[in-house]
Amino acid sequence: MNACPEPHERPDLWPTTTRRGADGVLQIGAVPLSWDRLGIEPGPVVIADSAAIAGRAAVWQMAMDEAFWDGYGMNGARVYYAGKALLCAALVKELTAIGLGIDTASLGELTLALRAGANPAGVGLHGNAKTDAELELAVSAGIGRIIIDSLPEIDRIAAIARAHNTSAPLMVRVTTGVHAGGHDFIATAHEDQKFGLSLATGVARAAAEKIAATPGVHLIGLHSHIGSQIMDLAGFEVAARALLTLRRDLIAAGISVDEVDLGGGYGVAYTGVDAPGPSQKLVADTLAAVVRTACAELDTPVPVVSIEPGRSIIAPTCVSLYPVIATKDVTTESGQIRRYIAVDGGMSDNIRPVLYNASYSATLANRLPGGATVSSRIVGKHCESGDILIPDAELPSDITPGDIIAIPVTGAYGRAMASNYNMALRPGVLALADGAASWWLRPETLADLFALDTQLSET
Ligand SMILES: Cc1ncc(COP(=O)(O)O)c(C=O)c1O
Numbered sequence: 001m002n003a004c005p006e007p008h009e010r011p012d013l014w015p016t017t018t019r020r021g022a023d024g025v026l027q028i029g030a031v032p033l034s035w036d037r038l039g040i041e042p043g044p045v046v047i048a049d050s051a052a053i054a055g056r057a058a059v060w061q062m063a064m065d066e067a068f069w070d071g072y073g074m075n076g077a078r079v080y081y082a083g084k085a086l087l088c089a090a091l092v093k094e095l096t097a098i099g100l101g102i103d104t105a106s107l108g109e110l111t112l113a114l115r116a117g118a119n120p121a122g123v124g125l126h127g128n129a130k131t132d133a134e135l136e137l138a139v140s141a142g143i144g145r146i147i148i149d150s151l152p153e154i155d156r157i158a159a160i161a162r163a164h165n166t167s168a169p170l171m172v173r174v175t176t177g178v179h180a181g182g183h184d185f186i187a188t189a190h191e192d193q194k195f196g197l198s199l200a201t202g203v204a205r206a207a208a209e210k211i212a213a214t215p216g217v218h219l220i221g222l223h224s225h226i227g228s229q230i231m232d233l234a235g236f237e238v239a240a241r242a243l244l245t246l247r248r249d250l251i252a253a254g255i256s257v258d259e260v261d262l263g264g265g266y267g268v269a270y271t272g273v274d275a276p277g278p279s280q281k282l283v284a285d286t287l288a289a290v291v292r293t294a295c296a297e298l299d300t301p302v303p304v305v306s307i308e309p310g311r312s313i314i315a316p317t318c319v320s321l322y323p324v325i326a327t328k329d330v331t332t333e334s335g336q337i338r339r340y341i342a343v344d345g346g347m348s349d350n351i352r353p354v355l356y357n358a359s360y361s362a363t364l365a366n367r368l369p370g371g372a373t374v375s376s377r378i379v380g381k382h383c384e385s386g387d388i389l390i391p392d393a394e395l396p397s398d399i400t401p402g403d404i405i406a407i408p409v410t411g412a413y414g415r416a417m418a419s420n421y422n423m424a425l426r427p428g429v430l431a432l433a434d435g436a437a438s439w440w441l442r443p444e445t446l447a448d449l450f451a452l453d454t455q456l457s458e459t
């Protein structure tokens with residue numbers, strides 16, 4: 001059975017300010033996690049610990065700065081937050097104030113980052129199918145880097161840039177052949193998938209040469225992103241060497257490459273069974289060591305090194321709360337009793353268990369999860385029997401409607417991948433700090449939902 005460690009048992013699974021109060025109620029940012037103390041109606045909600053977010057982001061930035069400090073001056077290690085994990089204006093403000101850049105991958109993400117006040121120079125745009133609208137905004141706003149993912153894109157960007165009398169800074173996303181990541185759908189650097197330009201076939205090099213030869217664009221760097229939820233850093237080392245070798249060849253051909261981006265993908269623990277993910281310091285030190293060694297061997301100067309963590313910044317800083325709506329006991333084929341705990345929410349606010357078989361653990365937020373326990377299956381409210389959040393949670397046998405389930409490590413790719421299936425309302429993100437709560441994203445309402453329906457929105 002999958003038991004959820006308490007915050008003091010596995011601090012890496014919980015936002016830093018999580019405690020159990022003397023009354024047994026979980027609290028974050030000194031706010032008890034009960035509906036009335038949060039000041040909200042019962043319903044699915046994502047609780048964000050803003051101090052924990054600022055702390056994790058700052059530790060990433062400091063670890064990179066320190067690891068890439070060359071003794072004379074800052075080498076320019078940069079951390080871009082991958083906004084796809086969770087994005088809202090408050091988060092952009094919080095992270096850019098600490099010095100992070102923002103990595104975006106769509107018109108929505110890019111527009112949000114710019115409207116939230118991110119310095120365009122610290123914003124990047126990814127995408128394997130960038131639209132004209134995305135490229136137009138990227139170039140006209142003067143963002144710091146567009147990471148190209150196909151050859152035709154180069155001419156499209158160059159034409160837009162020339163129309164704006166400017167030159168667009170490009171990176172080439174290189175497929176290094178490294179296969180890494182928690183699930184096949186989230187591994188991104190093996191050959192047979194849609195992202196990047198192949199190192200092996202020479203297309204990546206051809207892209208760099210084409211950029212260098214095309215007026216309206218210029219090459220600022222090479223990029224690699226090998227996958228997501230990666231716990232073992234060996235794949236990053238292989239990818240970094242491959243990228244740095246291509247860089248050496250380009251430099252030898254007279255094409256300068258100032259920056260190398262090693263992408264995101266740094267894994268985190270989701271349950272008590274998982275070992276903690278690699279620390280920010282371990283990642284930064286490992287990357288710095290491999291970059292320095294490889295550059296010495298290749299006889300090239302050390303480049304500016306950037307990374308794009310998403311999950312590793314945001315995942316453990318948020319906890320999802322769900323009201324228990326119904327319970328029922330079911331006898332399994334092997335004759336065992338399984339308790340089904342149905343919550344308000346489910347696959348519409350966290351698709352990861354269904355999509356990737358991702359594991360989570362759950363505890364009670366509103367009281368101590370003491371006493372006898374029973375094997376419980378936490379299910380959502382959607383019209384799919386596969387709508388299972390946790391198949392095997394160990395939870396108190398006296399759990400009842402009115403209890404509040406807390407699932408930690410839900411900051412990344414939960415709210416960001418939420419849907420309106422069954423016309424569910426997507427949950428809000430409520431930030432807690434210093435005893436106060438404020439909505440970063442308010443919960444959706446029926447009015448939001450119906451606003452798109454031309455027959456209903458006017459009534
Ligand atoms: C290009 C790129 N950069 C960064 C990320 C962030 O990954 P993660 O959230 O695993 O750190 C992703 C997602 O996998 C990505 O596709």
Ligand SMILES: N[C@@H](CCCC[NH3+])C(=O)O
Pocket residue numbers: 084186228229352356412413
């Ligand atoms: N959405 C995925 C990761 C993919 C990241 C984007 N390239 C997850 O939840 O794990």
